Amino acid sequence: MSEIVQDGTLVSQVMASIRDRISARNLLAGDKLPSIRSCARQMGVSNSTVVEAYDRLVADGTIQSRRGSGFYVSGHTAPLSIARIGPKLDRAVDPFWVSRQSLDARPDMLKPGCGWLPADWMPETSIRRALRTLARASDDVLVEYGTPLGLAPLRQLLSRRLAGHGIVTDPDQILLTESGTQAIDMLCRFLIEPGDTVLVDDPCYFNFCALLRAHRANIISVPFTPTGPDIDTFARVVSDHKPRLYITNSGIHNPTGASLSPQTAHRILNIADQHDLIIIEDDIFADFETTPAPRLAALGGMDRVIHIGSFSKTLSASLRCGYIASRSDWIDQLIDLKVATGFSGSNLAPELIHLVLKDGTYRKHMDGLRTRLSHAMTGTAKQLASLGIRPVITPDPGIFLWCALPDGIDAAQTARNALANGVVLAPGNVFSISQSAGNLMRFNVAQCQHPKIFKVLERAMRP
Structure with missing residues (x-):
């Protein structure tokens, strides 16, 4: 036997x-x-x-x-097989499943678990106007490779926008990429070797971990609080494990919606200086802010902080364009890496984004969008409260509510149940390296406007 x-x-x-x-x-x-x-x-x-x-x-x-x-x-x-690197998760609700279900969803499916705005919340009129202008552009814009650094007028505009957050950077210290995700991928290729230790927040944006696993990094995490990482734990973990990188959101944090406090930001930078820690600061949600949070790149300069962003959340996910702002010697080496892995960039997406950003209607679009999101935040929180679902924190800006389900309710099982009824949710443990968020869930308030969501959610939480 x-x-x-x-x-x-x-x-x-x-x-x-x-x-x-x-x-x-x-x-x-x-x-x-x-x-x-x-x-x-x-x-x-x-x-x-x-x-x-x-x-x-x-x-x-x-x-x-x-x-x-x-x-x-x-x-x-x-x-x-990235899915087989690191701790095993139930594939039904792991990060790749959340992304695939959101991206491949049928038109009739609802996606409160996805990380972007509905199509009718985007500046479609401005994009169409820019497309008509771009159709009349010179032949080299329409058919030639872009320069390795990327479109100069867009980099100049980005330099001015970053200065508004106190980040002093020359246009030649900005490298355009195909997306924010590609920016992180390039930086991982550039800065880490397999087996290097990288620090992330817990919870954090799940694709940070997916990318780090693809690069065979050793991922460790530190608990995230309403004002940033738990700084005492952060100091201890950095001292004990000597991570090469720390990847975070310093503006609006994904998934919690929290913002970094000035006190926490200064302590992070002091610890990074003591232990030669490089920081990648993902600022993709910057334009959603009503009151700007401190930026690590502004407080600490570019010696050890790399600032990245993109335009997929406020303009269009179809316009694949991001950027890296960093010290000049690193940008020079990143240009070589960009040529080696992608040869060059597109002219079309940067040209179109530049046309939209310099149009005065973009500022009006963002003003209206922030107001609309504020109403959606209040309304969604009220609907969730009626089901016994409470925000862990109540953020002022942004699109996310990080919520605790009623006691005894498993978020992963709730997500499985909801999917069967046409609703894609984002359970907490897909964001948590420590797997300590089994009772939590991220809600995108802009995607929570259909009443069916809350009816399905109520049924999905039943044992």
Whole structure:
């Protein structure tokens, strides 16, 4: 009987563990596997279990045996499986599932869990006007590569906008990218090696972690509070683990909606100086603010703070354009990396964004949008309160409410139930490295305007 249990369960567990390490690229083609005794000791199984598992992996071609030497990973490196890197989550509600369900949603599905505004909240008239103007542009704008740094007039405009937040940067210290996500990806390629430790907030935007896993970083987290990271824990974690990077939102935080306080910002910068910590400051929600929060790049300069942003939240997600603002020597090296990985950028999206941003209607659009979001925040909070769902904090600006469900309600199960009724939700643990947000959920107030959402949510929370 014990042999059946061994063959049916323990052997399979050993095989799955080896395959997971190969999928996560912790083991590459040609790498030697642990010895039979070492593997048995690590996994708490018998030597005979490991022998059987290795034999089966040899039989299916996953590994190969070299007489007198040991066992080695076969053939070519397996395609990278990001979902299998790091702690296992129920795939039904992991970050990739939230993103895929939101992006692939049928027109009749409702998406209070997504991270962007509804299409009819965007400045469609200004975009159409800019498209008509761009159609009359010169041939080089329409068909040529852009320069590696990106469109100069847009970089000049961005330099002036950043100055409004106290961030002093020359236009040549700004590199345009295809998106905010590409900006972080480039910076990870540039700054970290596999195995480097990177610090994030807990909770944080889930795609930070997805990107870091793709770069095989060691991710650690620090609890996030209404005024920023818990600073005493932040200091201890940085001292103990010596992370290479810290990635955060300093304006409107995703998913909590909180804003960094000046006191916390100064302490973060002091700790970063003491421990040679580089900070990536994602400011994608800047234009939603009613009262500007302190920027780390303004308080600490560009020596160790890199400031990034994009236009997908306030203009159009179809206009893929972001930017990196950093010190000059790093920008010069990032240009080489951009050429190596993407050759150059598009002219069309930066030209169109520049036309819209310099149009006086953009300021009016944002004024109206902030007012509309304020009403949506109040209305959504009231509707959620009627279901016993309460904000952890009540943010002034932005699009997110980070809420606690009633006691005993599991957010992941609620999300599964809601999906079956055409509603995509964002349960808390997809944002949490520590998996400590099982009773929390992020709501996009702009996407919560349909009454069906709250009826589905009420049913989805029932046991």
